[in-house]
Amino acid sequence: MISASGLAKSYTVRRGRERMQVDAVSDATFEVAEGEIVSFLGPNGAGKTTTLRMLTTLTPPSSGSARVAGQDIVDRPREVRRQIGYVSQSGSAGGFAKAGDEIVDRALLYGLDAATATRRARALLERLDLPDVWTRVPRSLSGGQRRRLDLVMGLVHQPRLLFLDEPTAGLDPQARANLWGHIRELREEYGMTVFLTTHYLDEADMLSDRVIVFDHGRVVTADTPGALKDRISGDLVEVEVADPEQVDAAVRVVEKAAADKPAVTGLRIAGRVHRSGTVLPGLTRELDAAGVELVSLEVRRPTLDDVFLTLTGRSLRDAR
Numbered sequence: 001m002i003s004a005s006g007l008a009k010s011y012t013v014r015r016g017r018e019r020m021q022v023d024a025v026s027d028a029t030f031e032v033a034e035g036e037i038v039s040f041l042g043p044n045g046a047g048k049t050t051t052l053r054m055l056t057t058l059t060p061p062s063s064g065s066a067r068v069a070g071q072d073i074v075d076r077p078r079e080v081r082r083q084i085g086y087v088s089q090s091g092s093a094g095g096f097a098k099a100g101d102e103i104v105d106r107a108l109l110y111g112l113d114a115a116t117a118t119r120r121a122r123a124l125l126e127r128l129d130l131p132d133v134w135t136r137v138p139r140s141l142s143g144g145q146r147r148r149l150d151l152v153m154g155l156v157h158q159p160r161l162l163f164l165d166e167p168t169a170g171l172d173p174q175a176r177a178n179l180w181g182h183i184r185e186l187r188e189e190y191g192m193t194v195f196l197t198t199h200y201l202d203e204a205d206m207l208s209d210r211v212i213v214f215d216h217g218r219v220v221t222a223d224t225p226g227a228l229k230d231r232i233s234g235d236l237v238e239v240e241v242a243d244p245e246q247v248d249a250a251v252r253v254v255e256k257a258a259a260d261k262p263a264v265t266g267l268r269i270a271g272r273v274h275r276s277g278t279v280l281p282g283l284t285r286e287l288d289a290a291g292v293e294l295v296s297l298e299v300r301r302p303t304l305d306d307v308f309l310t311l312t313g314r315s316l317r318d319a320r
């Protein structure tokens with residue numbers, strides 16, 4: 001559904017008297033298959049929005065090429081636009097018009113007749129739990145309602161591919177989870193492809209089939225959230241012993257099972273293991289045999305932040 005190859009965008013900016021070149025995107029090369037939900041994950045300034053604007057034909061690339069919904073973004077921008085929906089960071093519903101009228105106007109712009117536009121607008125509002133907002137002015141709605149209204153605006157012409165730029169930025173946790181649920185259900189119902197930018201790790205993790213990690217204008221890696229976490233770090237096993245005298249014995253046991261050197265903090269020993277499910281039974285038996293008395297044993301899945309840190313040398317949380 002999306003095939004981008006060496007997509008790049010540079011801007012010339014003035015710094016005082018000097019003109020400088022800013023490489024917003026240096027090499028966006030990736031594929032997105034039909035029906036996938038793919039997150040484009042990276043810190044602020046990584047070049048996510050610029051990539052999205054090139055793919056949606058809002059800004060031309062400086063070099064490279066891409067096909068979106070089977071069409072070349074430079075040669076056939078109109079055909080691309082007809083098949084995609086786009087919800088920008090700031091959203092599209094604003095102004096003083098009533099929400100229902102804004103949706104219908106948007107649908108008319110795409111060439112729908114008024115009756116079909118109205119029918120679709122009502123169905124989508126119902127579908128996104130916004131049954132009573134037709135006569136409301138968008139700016140009077142809550143943040144979560146407004147983002148759902150933005151989705152309606154992006155969906156009214158039934159696109160095959162939906163682009164979402166930071167869809168849940170600024171929403172509270174409940175509204176974010178609610179929006180993720182809607183996006184997943186819409187994909188099931190309409191079979192559409194969703195490509196979203198985000199700098200939220202939990203969003204990329206919970207929502208997407210695949211994550212493209214993007215930093216400094218280029219793709220770092222791409223995989224499913226689970227595979228990314230498996231590939232980089234395995235699981236983190238942490239044992240806490242009761243007796244300081246038993247720390248060394250516990251370290252020796254954990255060391256045998258761990259992929260790298262265990263970290264010791266007081267009475268806690270932490271080690272990365274590749275498959276906790278198969279390692280744990282043996283580990284507990286060996287700790288027992290070594291006479292180590294455990295206070296606790298915890299297994300933690302590495303987060304996407306651990307992955308980002310390993311790949312880029314910086315934490316996505318700090319990079320924001």
Ligand SMILES: Nc1ncnc2c1ncn2[C@@H]1O[C@H](COP(=O)(O)OP(=O)(O)OP(=O)(O)O)[C@@H](O)[C@H]1O
Nearest residue numbers: 011013022023024043044045046047048049050051
């Ligand atoms: N029109 C422009 N003129 C000059 N520089 C730009 C322009 N648009 C983007 N940039 C620069 O390109 C880089 C990438 O910006 P972009 O907005 O694509 O990043 P982003 O990953 O989407 O970040 P954010 O999450 O903050 O939107 C930044 O350094 C930005 O300042």
